[in-house]
Every structure is written in C-alpha cells, then in structure tokens.
Amino acid sequence: MALQWLTLVSAIWLQSINGTNSNFPAYSSELKKLLSLSQFQLSNLASASDAGKLFGWVSGLAAAYFPLWLVLLIGFLLTLIGYGFQFLFLTGEIHNLSYWQMFLLTVLAGNSICWINTVCYVTVIKNFPLDRQIAIGISTSYIGLSAKIYTDIVDVIPTKSSSDRAKVFLLLNAVVPGILCIALSPLSRNIDVKKSKRLTTGFFFMFIITILTGTFAVITSLETVKAEMSKYAIIAGMWVFLILPVVVPAAETLREKIKGRCLIRVYGEGIHVKEISLKSLENGTQKEVDTGGICELGAMEMVKTLNFWLYYMVYFFGATLGLVYLNNLGQIAESRGCEDTSSLVSLSAAFGFFGRLLPSLLDFFFPRCKNMVTRAGSMGFMMVPLCGSFFLLMNSKEVSLYISTAVIGVCTGAITSISVPATAELFGTENFGVNHNILVSNIPIGSFLFGDLAALIYNKYAASNVGDCSGQNCYHYTFIIWGTLCGVGTILAFILHTRTKRVSL
Numbered sequence: 001m002a003l004q005w006l007t008l009v010s011a012i013w014l015q016s017i018n019g020t021n022s023n024f025p026a027y028s029s030e031l032k033k034l035l036s037l038s039q040f041q042l043s044n045l046a047s048a049s050d051a052g053k054l055f056g057w058v059s060g061l062a063a064a065y066f067p068l069w070l071v072l073l074i075g076f077l078l079t080l081i082g083y084g085f086q087f088l089f090l091t092g093e094i095h096n097l098s099y100w101q102m103f104l105l106t107v108l109a110g111n112s113i114c115w116i117n118t119v120c121y122v123t124v125i126k127n128f129p130l131d132r133q134i135a136i137g138i139s140t141s142y143i144g145l146s147a148k149i150y151t152d153i154v155d156v157i158p159t160k161s162s163s164d165r166a167k168v169f170l171l172l173n174a175v176v177p178g179i180l181c182i183a184l185s186p187l188s189r190n191i192d193v194k195k196s197k198r199l200t201t202g203f204f205f206m207f208i209i210t211i212l213t214g215t216f217a218v219i220t221s222l223e224t225v226k227a228e229m230s231k232y233a234i235i236a237g238m239w240v241f242l243i244l245p246v247v248v249p250a251a252e253t254l255r256e257k258i259k260g261r262c263l264i265r266v267y268g269e270g271i272h273v274k275e276i277s278l279k280s281l282e283n284g285t286q287k288e289v290d291t292g293g294i295c296e297l298g299a300m301e302m303v304k305t306l307n308f309w310l311y312y313m314v315y316f317f318g319a320t321l322g323l324v325y326l327n328n329l330g331q332i333a334e335s336r337g338c339e340d341t342s343s344l345v346s347l348s349a350a351f352g353f354f355g356r357l358l359p360s361l362l363d364f365f366f367p368r369c370k371n372m373v374t375r376a377g378s379m380g381f382m383m384v385p386l387c388g389s390f391f392l393l394m395n396s397k398e399v400s401l402y403i404s405t406a407v408i409g410v411c412t413g414a415i416t417s418i419s420v421p422a423t424a425e426l427f428g429t430e431n432f433g434v435n436h437n438i439l440v441s442n443i444p445i446g447s448f449l450f451g452d453l454a455a456l457i458y459n460k461y462a463a464s465n466v467g468d469c470s471g472q473n474c475y476h477y478t479f480i481i482w483g484t485l486c487g488v489g490t491i492l493a494f495i496l497h498t499r500t501k502r503v504s505l
Helices: 002-016 020-035 039-055 057-065 068-091 099-127 132-155 162-187 200-219 223-228 231-259 278-283 306-316 319-327 329-335 341-365 367-371 375-392 398-427 432-439 442-461 473-500
Strands: 261-266 272-277
Touching: 002 099, 002 132, 002 162, 002 231, 020 039, 020 068, 020 099, 020 132, 020 162, 039 099, 039 442, 057 068, 057 099, 057 432, 068 099, 068 162, 099 132, 099 162, 099 398, 099 432, 132 162, 132 200, 132 231, 132 341, 132 398, 200 231, 200 341, 306 319, 306 375, 306 398, 306 432, 306 442, 306 473, 319 329, 319 375, 319 398, 319 442, 319 473, 329 341, 329 398, 329 473, 341 398, 375 398, 375 473, 398 432, 442 473
Parallel strands: none
Antiparallel strands: 261 272
C-alpha cells in the first residue's frame, strides 16, 4: 500500500516543478532585447509555450505503448533541449538564433510539460481508481507553486544584474525537471490495484499538508513578509512543506503493520467498505468486482461522438477563456491604471492553487454528491461565477478587478482539475493519455483566437502615436464577448451533464 501512496507523492513533486512556462516573464525582457523583438512578437513568443500542447497527444500515445519512466525521461530530454539552447543563447555560447528558431524552442519546451503531466495523470488515475478526483486535485494543485519554487531558488543565488537573474531562471528550467525526472522515474509506473485501500485518513492529512503548503507560499510571496523574513528561511520552509507528503505513506505503512488489518474499498455500483485482514489480501482471497458503466474509447472513436465536442467546447469556453484572461492580466491591469500588478498575479496564482484543490475537497467531504452531479455538471457550476466575473470586470472600480481575478483564478483552477477525471469518466482510462491531450489542444487555439481578439479591440482604442491604451474601453467589449461565450459554455456543460448523468464515478 505504501507504493500506491509513493506514486502520488512522486506526482506531487513532478507537478511542483513542471510549471516552467510560468517563468517566462522572468527572462522575456532579455529575449526581447537580444532578438530586437516587437511587443507583438514577444506576445506570440509567450503563446508559443501553449502551442506545444497541440502536440501533447504524442505523449499520450507514447504512454500507451512505452513504460511511463521512459515517457518521463523523453519529457526531460525535450525540456533540456528547449530551455537549454535558450540558456546558451542568453549566455552568448550560441549566436545568431533567429526569432523563429526561438519560437520553435519555446514550443518544444512547452510540449515537454505535456509529457511530464501525462505521466502524472496516468499514474494517479490508474493507481487511485476510486479516488481519482481527490488524488488528481491534490497533485495538480502543486503546479501552481512552480513559479514560487523557482523564484525562491533564484533569490538565494547571488546575481549581479537582471540579465544574470534571467540566465539562472532558464538554467533552472532546463536542469531541475531533469533531476527529479531521473530520481522519480522508478515510481512513475502503474501498480496492481485490484483492490483499493480505504484512503480516508491518508487523504485527510494530505489535504492538511497541501493547504498549509499553499498558505505558506501565499504569505511568503507578500512583499511585506519577504522584507522581514530571511530568503534562506523562506526556501527552507518551502522545501520542508514539499517533503512533508512522504509522512503519509510512512505513517500508513506503520499503522497497517501495527494493526495487522486495513479497510478495503471494493469496486461496485454502490461502493461499500469491508474490513479484511492483510493476510487475506496477500493470498488474494478477495476478488475484484467489475465497475461497469464506463466506455473505453480510442481517440478516433472519441472525436466522432457528440459528447466529445460538447466537452471540448465547454473546456474551450471555460478553462481556456480563464487562462487567456490570466495571461493578459498584466496588460489589463495596466490599462485600468492598477499599479500593483505583481499583487494581482500573486492573487491569481494563490486562488488558482486552491481552485485546483476545491473539487477534491468537495469529493472528500461530500462523497455522495459525485453520484448526483457528473463532472460535466460540476464544470457547469464553476462556470456560472466565471461568467459573472467577466461581466463584473465592466465595472471600472479597482475592487472589481481584484474580485474578478480571484474568482477567475479559482474557477479556472477547479475546471482544470475536474477535467482530468472527467475525461476518464466520459471516455475511459485505457486511452486517457491521448484523449486528454486532445482536449487540452484547445488551449493554444484559444490563446491565439481570444488573445488576438482582445489585442484587436485594444489597438482600436490605443493612442495612435504611442500604441498603448488607457481606460475602461480598452477591454470593455472584450469582457462582454468573453462573458457571453462563457455563458454559452455553461449551457453546453449542463447539456452534457444531462447526457452523461448515468455514468458517474
């Protein structure tokens, strides 16, 4: 049973360092200067990381045919190439890299994230068949800590200039994922979970650890706290919290050895619990009951179904729209005269972290609700406040900007978390790697479509001699369009809920 928990801990650690794309603002200015880029070119370069998700299905295909440890190492190799060459360019070791070569390297680096994510998703879904949402929510929430972790590391490394700091960020992006991928590759595998242990106690402590970790990350991101607290104390505290999840498998193993028996949850339409001695488990006397009710569809079969396209558009008008807003948050805040952009970014990251965790908390404390509301229905409920937030942004008051950003962060994180078990619920687990990466391919499409739409409206109201826009009109009509599209997505989510309510995990 300890091995089952260790695979979750492995996924948590991999996710915590896999948000390398969030570090782009830390070195984008150096790339802009060395490549002599326009703001439009820099914006497209920022979207290039999302473009890597268009090819994320390749990692899912690889996960279906190759060992997960090999898929993980391929992800590391792509990370090393994508960020490694950018690092060498900044240090002057490589000269004359063109804009399009840098664009392709960024796409490659973005695609590497898909490979590591796929391994984490497949491992957790297969190893926690009865608690997918809970396990996924806990592990994926940690990706929101990536920027914080990398920043804490850079803070303790002596640098003389912003240029040196940018180089350190790129070096860490290239090297850190590789160290963990190699170290954790033995744990990146599916284990035989014919019977799934009742994991209530373990998950309860996982929640406590995760919430404390997120709270510590948010508090130590505040400028007032950073000014008073040693940077070495901050990074030491962060690493302690990241190591803490190991306590759960250690404690569970010890408890089982002391009691000599454990509680087992057995598959069935009405999940029930039986107390079984460990000896009977070792002898295999307890038999697995078939779950039934879940269709296993391949990619080609999946894209021919109406449910897939409903699901695709729900995600497109939900999580993807939220991500586009968060990607443009700096420009939106600047146009409204908000000077403290960094606090807005920290706010969105913090609420995004807890948003990813929210569906798992609801599944854990209200387990019967998931038998009444499908994942699609849950996504629909999260899209209602998301839709309202876009319309709230039409209010020019600064408090509206902060409230909307917090709500969009929570809802986007929650929908992202819900979508992982939703894909398994709708289309099965056998081809999950390919199927889910096909779904998230709408993120780069949405980044370009919704982002360019916002840019066109922004430029319409921009000062002709400067190119910068100031005032409520800059994004006024953009918010109306985004809010309306999100409303359409909400309706589609509830339509999908009515079509799939008989298939509930």
